[in-house]
Amino acid sequence: MSACEAGGQWREAMEIVERSRKVTGTPTPTVYIALVRLLLRCGQAEAAADVLNTAIVDDRARRIPGQVGLDVMKQLIAGKCFKRVLEVYRMLRVRGYIGRGRNSRARLTTMVTCYGARAAEALIAWRDVQDIYRLYLADREASGGGEDWEGLGRSLPCVVFRTLYKAKHYEEALPYLEDALSSKKFCNTILINMGINCLGKTKRWEEAVAVFERMPTELGHEPDSMTHGLVVNSLALSGRTEEAIELFDSMCKSTNPIFKSNPPALTACLNSAINACDIAGRWEDALDLARRAEKAGVKPDMISYSTLMNTLCHAGECGRALEVFRKMIKKKLEPGLVSCNYVLTYCSKHKAGMVAMEFLMVMKKAKLKVTAVSYNAVIAALFQEEQYHLVLEMFREMQLFGLSPDGFAIKHCLQACDITEAYDAAAGVVRGLWKTGTPVDERAYTIAFSVLARGAYIGVIEDLMNDMETRGETPGEGCYTSLITAYCKRGEWERAQALFEEMQQAPPEENIAPNQFTYNALISVYTFSGRLDLATQKFTEMAEVGLQYDIRTFVNMILGFAREDRYKDVLVMFQGLENLLSANARDGILVQPRSQTGYRNCYHETLKGCEVEGNWQMARRILKSMHLQSMDVDVVAYGAAIGACGRKGRWKEALEILREMEARDDVTGGEWRKALHLLLKMINSGIEPDTIAYNASISASANCGEWQMALKLFDSLFKAGLIPDARTYSAVMIACFKGHQWQKAMELFLRMVSEGKLPNKQTINILMELLDEAGKFSKRKDDRCCVRCGFSVP
Secondary structure, eight states: OHHHHHHTOHHHHHHHHHHHHHHHSSOOHHHHHHHHHHHHHTTOHHHHHHHHHHHHHHOTTOOSOHHHHHHHHHHHHHTTOHHHHHHHHHHHHHTTSSOSOOGGGHHHHHHHHHHHHHHHHHTTOHHHHHHHHHHHHHHHHHHTOOHHHHHHGGGHHHHHHHHHHHTTOHHHHGGGHHHHHHOTTTOOHHHHHHHHHHHHHTTOHHHHHHHHHHIIIIIOOOOOHHHHHHHHHHHHHTTOHHHHHHHHHHHHHOOOHHHHTOHHHHHHHHHHHHHHHHHHTOHHHHHHHHHHHHHTTOOOOHHHHHHHHHHHHHTTOHHHHHHHHHHHHHTTOOOOHHHHHHHHHHHHHTTOHHHHHHHHHHHHHTTOOOOHHHHHHHHHHHHHTTOHHHHHHHHHHHHHTTOOOOHHHHHHHHHHHHHTTOHHHHHHHHHHHHHHTOOOOHHHHHHHHHHHHHTTOHHHHHHHHHHHHHTTOOOOHHHHHHHHHHHHHTTOHHHHHHHHHHHHHSOGGGOOOOOHHHHHHHHHHHHHTTOHHHHHHHHHHHHHTTOOOOHHHHHHHHHHHHHTTOHHHHHHHHHHHHHHHHHHHHTTOOOOOSOHHHHHHHHHHHHHHHHHHTOHHHHHHHHHHHHHTTOOOOHHHHHHHHHHHHHTTOHHHHHHHHHHHHTOSOOOHHHHHHHHHHHHHHHHTTOOOOHHHHHHHHHHHHHHTOHHHHHHHHHHHHHTTOOOOHHHHHHHHHHHHHTTOHHHHHHHHHHHHHTTOOOOHHHHHHHHHHHHHTTOEEOOSSOSOEETTSOOOO
16 A cells, blocks of 8 residues: 555555455555545545545544545535535534534534535535535534634635525525625625625615615625616615616716726616616606716617617607617617517507507518517507508508417407498408418407498308308307398398298207397397387397397397387386396496497487486486496486476476586586576476575576576575575676676675675686776786775785
8 A cells, every 4th residue: 555655556556445345354544544645646536535435434433534534525626526525525424523513623614514515505505505504503503612613614604695596595595695794704796796686686675775885884895887787776676766877877977997897787787777767657767868878888788778668668658669679770789579579569558550560660671570479469559549451451461471360460450341341351351361271269250240241241241151161160150140130231131030040940059049149139230220120029039038138138229219219118128228237236247338339329318218208217317327337428418307307397306407417517508598497497386495496596597698587586595585605696796797797796796795705716707807898907016906996806
């Protein structure tokens, strides 16, 4: 062995030890130690680790010094054999060579622990590094501490924190952060940046900013551009936008070379600052920030421009986003497809169809990848902007490139055909989808056939249905319903009825039996065409076959009866609609009518029926229901309800409706005259009105321009023993104002003030206008207003 050691013959030495084990048994610790040191001297660290492992197993008396293990670990670390380092650490720990709680072992235990932790960090073995540190703390506590423990172990919190950070276990890393920062010898700017980022990742933005503020003083390190970027991001996410912008500006203006030495970090900081503006919705600041950054020498990258575009899109500034995109292309920065599609999607949300189309053209001109998602977003944007002809154009272009539209794009295209009355184009859309192999679902077929039905294209519908059968597809109920509707629009009632009966007699497996939608379509066409007999027949038949009525059923019937002035039937149908809505409300069902216009017209027609039939109870219910549904109640509706009350002599109810009507600005003179007539009729009928009733009557007179009537009603109020309030005086003065009676208005004003009733701003303005018109009003410097007749208005 001595000869091999002297000659550096490590292979021969290993063979000698192996033969010795077989012949004489376990070699002595001295032999093992000599072999390990020989292997280390020859650079064979892994072989030394194997020998050490065998020696430790054989050395039951622990006569091999722990320093040998430390030497092996040191060389393994140098050779980046990190897995073997951990193996040696575990062996030394398990066999008791370290961690026995003795002060004499403090340095050895600490050094072995540090090497083990460094190996775990290199392997990102975050569980191992936590275990190593936990055992080290237990050893230190058992030994009572000491200078060796404290001095050499200060790097361990840094190692544990970095390992957990690299493993992206940010929450678990935080408990070690403060100890890592307090280790001045091992703490540096990189570690601090990791800590700030870790706090940001765990949404502890205020703490991240606090660490940044401690850097120059307490931690003794100057923040670099990466630090600024991380802090700007934390300020942005914590809502401190102004501070984020100021910090970025201060960095740009700084002459410190540390900021200029890392251009990518500067750009990252810019991105964080723009993101801060995005979060706060400050798109103008984002644009200004980007301009200032470029002047300061910061080069925006693809992420900078993409973030800026997103900021502008979120604020609805899609046109400006397009300008940024053009600038980006000019600088030869290629944006990601996801970023482009994101902008296009927001164009549809903000109804910027033309901008979206221009954006797509720039993408194609720059030879960027354009996908079906891009076209779908552009089609949606054009549809929202009501550019229906362009919707059809983009849809055709999409199919030309072999791209498959999604369900929304198909729906928008078919609806565009309907709105532009390009009914026959709907068939071309369906056939184009077939040609490109795009799957067409039942909903798309239903919409397409409905569009063709509105144009009464019977032949086209029949051809499409035949083509569907040739393709092995079965036309559904919606296709047959559309064909029936087309027959009805052409007046071919017999063919419509024959097809309807064919649907009724079809086997269940064909799934074309008439349903609620079929009946509603027939009822709608029948009522619109004046065939109320057929509509009523289908309405009755629905109940007989067990189909439930829905909102559309009742709306169609109500509008049909209203066209024929059959108001008794209108009221019966509306009662059914009320019962349906009440049942839905009890069951928690919220059903939106397909046509808001038809639904609103149905209420108005029913109010007209209430007026004709004198059904004041239903009229009041309808008004209340319209208010609850936030439906627009116009003066015609109010007038019909008042008329219904007046027909049955329900004057108090008419007055209540008038009070609602009085608050509106769009009431015409004719409606006010009608209301005034009803109120006067109420008074003449012997009903004793109160002050509120008189106020409403006087307001009605004022709105009709009847100032004499307003004064008579004012006198009648006193004769009835009632006391006028400020609103009464204001109403009479408004009537005098409309009749240009300034003297009467002035008398009323003086009387009002003498009774201690304070006029409102509108009353004073009316009086001033009247006096100015009569030449009785002037302005002075010492008084705000002065009336020449001797009364001063302060």
